[in-house]
Amino acid sequence: MINNLGPASARRLVPAHAEAPLFDCLRDFVERGQAPFFSPGHKGGRSLDPWFRENIAAIDLNNLPDTDTLHCPSGPIAEAEQLIADAWGASESFMLVQGSTAGNIAMALATLKPGDKVLIQRNAHKSVISGLIQTGAVPVWMQPHWDPDFGLAHGLDALQVDKTLTETRAKAVWILHPTYYGSVSDLLAIKAVCDKHDAILLVDGAHSPHFAFHPDLPIAAERSGAAAVVQSVHKILSGLSQAALLHIDGKRIETGTMRRALQLIQTTSPHFGIMASIDLARRQMATEGEAIMGRTLALARRARHELAAIPGIRLLGREHALGAGRGFFDLDETKLVIGISGIGMDGRHAQSVLNRVYGVQPELGGTDHVLCILTLGNTDEDVDRLVAAFKDMAQEGSDRRAVRTDGRLAVEALRLLPELVIPPRDAFFAEEETVAFDDAIGRIVAEVVTPYPPGIPLLMPGERINTDVASLLKALARADTPISASDPQLDTVKVVK
Numbered sequence: 001m002i003n004n005l006g007p008a009s010a011r012r013l014v015p016a017h018a019e020a021p022l023f024d025c026l027r028d029f030v031e032r033g034q035a036p037f038f039s040p041g042h043k044g045g046r047s048l049d050p051w052f053r054e055n056i057a058a059i060d061l062n063n064l065p066d067t068d069t070l071h072c073p074s075g076p077i078a079e080a081e082q083l084i085a086d087a088w089g090a091s092e093s094f095m096l097v098q099g100s101t102a103g104n105i106a107m108a109l110a111t112l113k114p115g116d117k118v119l120i121q122r123n124a125h126k127s128v129i130s131g132l133i134q135t136g137a138v139p140v141w142m143q144p145h146w147d148p149d150f151g152l153a154h155g156l157d158a159l160q161v162d163k164t165l166t167e168t169r170a171k172a173v174w175i176l177h178p179t180y181y182g183s184v185s186d187l188l189a190i191k192a193v194c195d196k197h198d199a200i201l202l203v204d205g206a207h208s209p210h211f212a213f214h215p216d217l218p219i220a221a222e223r224s225g226a227a228a229v230v231q232s233v234h235k236i237l238s239g240l241s242q243a244a245l246l247h248i249d250g251k252r253i254e255t256g257t258m259r260r261a262l263q264l265i266q267t268t269s270p271h272f273g274i275m276a277s278i279d280l281a282r283r284q285m286a287t288e289g290e291a292i293m294g295r296t297l298a299l300a301r302r303a304r305h306e307l308a309a310i311p312g313i314r315l316l317g318r319e320h321a322l323g324a325g326r327g328f329f330d331l332d333e334t335k336l337v338i339g340i341s342g343i344g345m346d347g348r349h350a351q352s353v354l355n356r357v358y359g360v361q362p363e364l365g366g367t368d369h370v371l372c373i374l375t376l377g378n379t380d381e382d383v384d385r386l387v388a389a390f391k392d393m394a395q396e397g398s399d400r401r402a403v404r405t406d407g408r409l410a411v412e413a414l415r416l417l418p419e420l421v422i423p424p425r426d427a428f429f430a431e432e433e434t435v436a437f438d439d440a441i442g443r444i445v446a447e448v449v450t451p452y453p454p455g456i457p458l459l460m461p462g463e464r465i466n467t468d469v470a471s472l473l474k475a476l477a478r479a480d481t482p483i484s485a486s487d488p489q490l491d492t493v494k495v496v497k
């Protein structure tokens with residue numbers, strides 16, 4: 001119920017205070033019992049330690065003499081971090097309570113200086129852009145390999161990295177390993193290229209905390225000579241939301257340098273439940289990781305097999321990988337990228353039908369695909385429900401009315417790389433003004449503008465808005481593609497004055 005509380009809030013509608021809209025929404029979601037194919041990996045607590053689950057409020061403590069401090073650990077947190085490093089095979093590891101987001105920013109602060117050039121793939125997460133703004137490093141953007149069949153972007157070709165390093169002499173290469181969709185580039189080939197050019201390799205491995213624990217998963221970056229790797233424990237393993245890790249190679253980054261960066265980024269009141277969930281996730285993986293991941297892979301393979309048998313449905317698989325050195329070298333099979341163009345459905349629409357009609361919640365719906373994240377928390381019953389839903393949706397005459405997004409427009413997004421005029425940091429902190437989007441051609445943009453799909457920014461702070469980019473963005477907006485920007489309708493945009 002919405003109340004108008006009178007003169008003090010005359011122009012504001014205030015929700016009735018007896019209600020708790022967010023809490024109610026969460027309770028409703030939980031009570032609907034959706035089959036969970038989204039993060040976090042514990043899937044509603046299924047894979048969490050029972051005592052931990054029951055006592056989550058009791059262990060919401062603070063930095064006490066008994067409990068240690070995250071910023072300068074010397075007791076149980078220090079011990080837990082040593083065990084993490086040992087389990088993942090890193091020389092040093094740090095617990096993060098603000099997700100891989102904090103890890104990416106700290107990684108930038110610890111390794112990059114104002115003016116340093118760094119090669120980055122254009123489908124990088126926004127925390128990488130935050131790292132650039134905070135450090136003043138200068139990106140050399142690289143287009144990832146585009147997959148027209150599934151309507152998504154993969155990684156970088158090693159040859160392309162080699163050529164760009166030769167041209168730019170950049171100090172670092174910052175890659176995704178893997179992408180949101182589980183695909184990886186040829187990490188060892190890129191590492192060899194980095195070594196040849198004396199560049200350090202930074203890895204946003206948000207979706208890879210499980211790679212080290214099973215030989216059938218792609219190679220683990222933290223065991224492959226990367227200088228630093230971030231991983232979101234919460235996305236895939238038994239960590240509470242925001243639980244993440246940062247691993248470093250002590251030969252390339254000094255422990256104190258990374259601690260100094262983390263001390264500026266992480267809260268002084270870390271959630272002990274989050275940190276305990278990391279400790280427990282480490283115990284679970286170190287003691288039973290291979291068996292657990294073996295079961296998870298077997299479940300994912302069953303799901304893949306049964307979904308792929310449905311006419312019109314295709315699964316992105318390892319068989320689609322392109323070979324040595326290529327931007328799509330291997331795949332994490334636990335990520336189910338379900339291609340649905342063959343049943344005439346749009347990904348966003350399919351996601352909503354799966355939720356409303358079938359009680360199945362995917363992670364996301366893209367142009368021609370739905371992404372399901374299957375983890376150690378999923379069960380055979382979840383997979384049965386997912387498969388039954390797709391069988392039904394694939395039937396002729398099911399509810400397929402969809403606003404189809406135009407996949408060709410998403411592909412266009414990759415062809416355009418606007419000119420970088422000033423570093424993102426300078427654009428972000430410059431005097432800015434908000435102007436009509438139609439009047440912004442030729443101006444330097446002061447914000448990130450990203451259409452979803454494909455989730456790849458078309459404009460980054462410091463880039464000049466040109467006619468091609470402006471018309472594509474307008475076409476995407478007209479096609480009802482959601483756009484992340486200060487004005488999602490794109491009537492206006494923030495530019496440097």
Ligand SMILES: Cc1ncc(COP(=O)(O)O)c(C=O)c1O
Binds near residue numbers: 125176232
């Ligand atoms: C590739 C990538 N990097 C970093 C992040 C940030 O991770 P977190 O949500 O743990 O902060 C995400 C989150 O979706 C991501 O997909």
